[in-house]
Amino acid sequence: xxxxxxxxxxxxxxxxxxxxxxxxxxxxxxxxxxxxxxxxxxxxxxxxxxxxxxxxxxxxxxxxxxxxxxxxxxxxxxxxxxxxxxxxxxxxxxxxxxxxxxxxxxxxxxxxxxxxxxxxxxxxxxxxxxxxxxxxxxxxxxxxxxxxxxxxxxxxxxxxxxxxxxxxxxxxxxxxxxxxxxxxxxxxxxxxxxxxxxxxxxxxxxxxxxxxxxxxxxxxxxxxxxxxxxxxxxxxxxxxxxxxxxxxxxxxxxxxxxxxxxxxxxxxxxxxxxxxxxxxxxxxxxxxxxxxxxxxxxxxxxxxxxxxxxxxxxxxxxxxxxxxxxxxxxxxxxxxxxxxxxxxxxxxxxxxxxxxxxxxxxxxxxxxxxxxxxxxxxxxxxxxxxxxxxxxxxxxxxxxxxxxxxxxxxxxxxxxxxxxxxxxxxxxxxxxxxxxxxxxxxxxxxxxxxxxxxxxxxxxxxxxxxxxxxxxxxxxxxxxxxxxxxxxx
Ligand code: GDP
Ligand code: MG
Numbered sequence: 001x002x003x004x005x006x007x008x009x010x011x012x013x014x015x016x017x018x019x020x021x022x023x024x025x026x027x028x029x030x031x032x033x034x035x036x037x038x039x040x041x042x043x044x045x046x047x048x049x050x051x052x053x054x055x056x057x058x059x060x061x062x063x064x065x066x067x068x069x070x071x072x073x074x075x076x077x078x079x080x081x082x083x084x085x086x087x088x089x090x091x092x093x094x095x096x097x098x099x100x101x102x103x104x105x106x107x108x109x110x111x112x113x114x115x116x117x118x119x120x121x122x123x124x125x126x127x128x129x130x131x132x133x134x135x136x137x138x139x140x141x142x143x144x145x146x147x148x149x150x151x152x153x154x155x156x157x158x159x160x161x162x163x164x165x166x167x168x169x170x171x172x173x174x175x176x177x178x179x180x181x182x183x184x185x186x187x188x189x190x191x192x193x194x195x196x197x198x199x200x201x202x203x204x205x206x207x208x209x210x211x212x213x214x215x216x217x218x219x220x221x222x223x224x225x226x227x228x229x230x231x232x233x234x235x236x237x238x239x240x241x242x243x244x245x246x247x248x249x250x251x252x253x254x255x256x257x258x259x260x261x262x263x264x265x266x267x268x269x270x271x272x273x274x275x276x277x278x279x280x281x282x283x284x285x286x287x288x289x290x291x292x293x294x295x296x297x298x299x300x301x302x303x304x305x306x307x308x309x310x311x312x313x314x315x316x317x318x319x320x321x322x323x324x325x326x327x328x329x330x331x332x333x334x335x336x337x338x339x340x341x342x343x344x345x346x347x348x349x350x351x352x353x354x355x356x357x358x359x360x361x362x363x364x365x366x367x368x369x370x371x372x373x374x375x376x377x378x379x380x381x382x383x384x385x386x387x388x389x390x391x392x393x394x395x396x397x398x399x400x401x402x403x404x405x406x407x408x409x410x411x412x413x414x415x416x417x418x419x420x421x422x423x424x425x426x427x428x429x430x431x432x433x434x435x436x437x438x439x440x441x442x443x444x445x446x447x448x449x450x451x452x453x454x455x456x457x458x459x460x461x462x463x464x465x466x467x468x469x470x471x472x473x474x475x476x477x478x479x480x481x482x483x484x485x486x487x488x489x
Pocket of ligand 1: 013014015016017018019020021022114
């Protein structure tokens, strides 16, 4: 079962019912606020009942601080104090976090047995009263206002919940068409190039690793200066069509292309030529992501005009028509009223049809252009509600322009933080978040384990997404790519 995250998680259960074990198997140590542990910090040890008041004072402070930052907080106490429990629920509400209560329903006899084997067992009458309290509490919880009430009935069975999904470098390969069992193809977008002294070797190793890890393709950004959300302006960002030519020389099965080429950088005919050449060199493994461009600074720096939105979007339409005209069979003249070419002599011819992926989410024009002229539309969101909405708008445009929606694939750009386990995920969040609050950064990057992202990809597939272009901030070299193999299978 998947719990909301971030969330408040309040445990309820008698001593020995397995609360701490359950929490420890699922959450990072700093996320668990335990009255026993705090008794050991404010007092002489977990059983120092004289330190209870201090321990609970600390506990309330920590819970409030974490919830206020939007961080997952697991409250590990008996959970039977109704006033405290409702207080935590209210604090989660005002922090805007979902609230989960987890009731341990371990059989009484099992609790007694475990209690008896402990260093300092709880006295038998105390345990009996805890067990009775938890039993009578159960029906109250349903009406208390929790978003999720979880009953852990068979703790032993629930224990080996996979915290991390083991990944082998070569073992996991998706189907030949490279659709994972979650239902999407995953293309690696390489956006950072920490290639050290040997750029070509680095590119080769990363690309081979992507092939080995089962990615469906490699996409390169098309920017003249590294964009601020990815890196610093003085970090390398290579010209993609030149770079894709180098990747074409590797013996892989990857599709290769840009995400996205701005129409403002090159005349459309030159992009048509580059893509047709790449298709010829790779036996048809080429795609073109294309967009209207958005970053004025890189245009100015490289002496390129940056016309107003409306003109760039007009150009986007003309560019796609030009690509298609030049890639079409024959050399005949082309005139569709918008684009006029006296001949369409473009050799080498593409070795297979080249998918055109229209980048951008502008509802009025970009999505309409994608509906009219694209093979796919790349959306920059993986949020369920936003995605549902954008896909509906795209479908409406398809209906308006008389295009079969099945002919316009939905792809998304996904920028996740991916970790081996919860601890690793949070170490990465801390490393990359800069000054963004951790909870906000984790939410934006969907920070999670491979298993979390696989579950998310299955949801994206249900929403109609066919391909996920994924770029992670941790892509330092081939090992980091190999570690992502679990995402593609
Ligand atoms: P708490 O008092 O509710 O926090 O319970 P603990 O998590 O400390 O567990 C009490 C004892 O039961 C410990 O010795 C655990 O190792 C053991 N235990 C907890 N959960 C399980 C479980 O799911 N299966 C088994 N076999 N033992 C468990
Ligand atoms: Mg405990």
